[in-house]
Amino acid sequence: xxxxxxxxFVLLYYGDADQYEITGLEDHVAICSECRKEADRVRxxxxxxxxxxxxxxxxxxxxxxxxxxxxxxxxxxxxxxAWFLQPKWAMAVAMAAAVFASFMIxxxxxxxxxxxxxxxxxxxxxxxxxxxxxxxxxxxxAVGDHLERAQIVLVEIANTNPSPAVDISAxxxxxxxxxxxNRIYRQTAIQLRDAQIAxxxxxxxRLLVDMSHLPSMPSVSEFGDxxxxxxxxxxxxxxxxxxxxxxxxxxxxxxxSGLPGPRGL
Amino acid sequence: xxxxxxxDRDAFRVLVELHSRSIxxxxxxxxxxxxxxxxxxxxxxxxxxxxxxxFHFEAGLRTWLYRIASNYCMDLLVKRRQEAAVPMTAEGPDxxxxxxxxxxxxxxxxxxxxxxxxxxxAMESLSARERTAFVMRHFHGCSIRxxxxxxxxxxxxxxxxxFRAVRKIRAAIGPLMMGTA
Numbered sequence: 001x002x003x004x005x006x007x008x009f010v011l012l013y014y015g016d017a018d019q020y021e022i023t024g025l026e027d028h029v030a031i032c033s034e035c036r037k038e039a040d041r042v043r044x045x046x047x048x049x050x051x052x053x054x055x056x057x058x059x060x061x062x063x064x065x066x067x068x069x070x071x072x073x074x075x076x077x078x079x080x081x082a083w084f085l086q087p088k089w090a091m092a093v094a095m096a097a098a099v100f101a102s103f104m105i106x107x108x109x110x111x112x113x114x115x116x117x118x119x120x121x122x123x124x125x126x127x128x129x130x131x132x133x134x135x136x137x138x139x140x141x142a143v144g145d146h147l148e149r150a151q152i153v154l155v156e157i158a159n160t161n162p163s164p165a166v167d168i169s170a171x172x173x174x175x176x177x178x179x180x181x182n183r184i185y186r187q188t189a190i191q192l193r194d195a196q197i198a199x200x201x202x203x204x205x206r207l208l209v210d211m212s213h214l215p216s217m218p219s220v221s222e223f224g225d226x227x228x229x230x231x232x233x234x235x236x237x238x239x240x241x242x243x244x245x246x247x248x249x250x251x252x253x254x255x256x257s258g259l260p261g262p263r264g265l
Numbered sequence: 266x267x268x269x270x271x272x273d274r275d276a277f278r279v280l281v282e283l284h285s286r287s288i289x290x291x292x293x294x295x296x297x298x299x300x301x302x303x304x305x306x307x308x309x310x311x312x313x314x315x316x317x318x319x320f321h322f323e324a325g326l327r328t329w330l331y332r333i334a335s336n337y338c339m340d341l342l343v344k345r346r347q348e349a350a351v352p353m354t355a356e357g358p359d360x361x362x363x364x365x366x367x368x369x370x371x372x373x374x375x376x377x378x379x380x381x382x383x384x385x386x387a388m389e390s391l392s393a394r395e396r397t398a399f400v401m402r403h404f405h406g407c408s409i410r411x412x413x414x415x416x417x418x419x420x421x422x423x424x425x426x427x428f429r430a431v432r433k434i435r436a437a438i439g440p441l442m443m444g445t446a
Contacts, residue, residue, distance in 0.1 A: 006431075006432070007424075007428045010427065010428060010431050011424070014403075014409075014427075016402075016409045016424065016427075045435070046431070049403065051294050051404060053289075053290045053294060054299060056285070056290075060285055060289065061281060061286065064281055064306055064307065064310065065278050065281045068281065068311065071307075071311055072274070072277075072311070072314055073314075073315075138276060138279045139279075139283075141325070141326040142280075142283040142284065142326065142327070144326075145326055145327035145328075149405070149406045149407075153406065170403070173404065174405075174406050177287070177290060177405075188279075188283070247325070
């Protein structure tokens with residue numbers, strides 16, 4: 001195989017090729033000292049490209065909303081009658097809602113302070129109002145996207161071999177961005193009493209904080225600790241599973257009626 | 266999401282509060298200043314509210330919002346550059362490597378040296394599409410597919426924009442950063 005081209009080094013850095021191509025590139029780099037040296041150089045160079053962004057305040061979202069309110073039309077561009085409000089479905093949906101409400105009330109009494117026991121095997125979500133249900137659905141969508149981004153960072157860390165010259169500044173920049181969002185999502189999950197999402201986000205947050213506090217070129221030992229943290233907690237696996245589960249559940253929920261089904265990450 | 270799609274303002278508010286910060290960061294990195302970034306955030310949510318009927322869940326929610334934000338950013342960039350009398354289209358002088366051939370002025374170079382890895386001025390040499398694709402992939406961890414969905418480009422086209430962006434940035438700031446790498 002010929003030496004890698006400049007574009008192929010970039011592909012290798014971002015991992016943006018199909019697995020077959022990436023394997024071919026990695027195999028070549030493994031046996032070609034010249035390309036290995038260049039790959040390290042490109043990795044260090046690209047990893048060093050950072051663009052600091054002023055961190056929006058915690059109230060930024062509320063501020064944006066306050067600016068938006070006077071500009072939003074009274075009704076959305078999608079006026080429509082939800083299928084569950086149509087007369088032929090109304091009775092069936094009302095019955096289902098009543099059963100669901102009874103179920104949730106029963107669970108609430110049974111569960112009591114379940115939110116304080118994050119490792120419980122049972123589901124801990126409580127949807128006791130349409131507003132909370134709506135917030136929960138938005139949370140599912142947002143956390144699903146968030147976990148996808150987190151997964152990319154975790155994969156990059158997990159796939160990097162510890163060495164004294166590893167530069168993780170790019171991953172740290174992403175981690176810091178994820179951290180701010182993670183806190184908001186975790187707080188929202190707690191407010192919605194979704195212990196499983198809150199627990200996962202709590203674990204993820206600790207890792208993101210640790211990553212953010214490392215030097216941009218950590219020692220082998222420091223970098224190894226981060227990798228161990230990912231591996232021992234099975235964090236990458238949990239993030240993958242939870243992300244795909246949330247996306248599936250989000251689509252299923254929309255596909256049905258908006259009523260959340262049985263949970264269980 | 267069902268309530269958001271049905272035009273429920275409270276549900277839409279949650280969406281705004283959850284995503285406004287990440288859209289601000291995306292917009293800031295593309296536009297390079299907080300005034301434009303704020304403008305992009307506001308316009309993104311106004312457009313998304315008006316375009317809810319176009320959201321069909323093929324793409325993730327974040328990707329859909331990024332699509333709206335990045336398209337508006339590209340429009341703004343083209344407009345800004347036209348106002349500055351620099352010939353530029355959405356595609357930009359993509360095949361013009363000489364876009365980065367001019368050396369940065371001493372003041373900017375000194376600033377760049379001072380902050381080490383700042384790449385602001387190098388980003389200005391990129392076309393609107395190159396800049397958007399690079400920012401989404403490099404800084405926001407979007408996959409090539411997500412970038413393609415947001416920009417309505419094929420995977421191959423996204424890669425080419427990113428390759429060109431990297432080449433231009435490398436040509437512009439590579440020598441400065443070699444000492445730090």
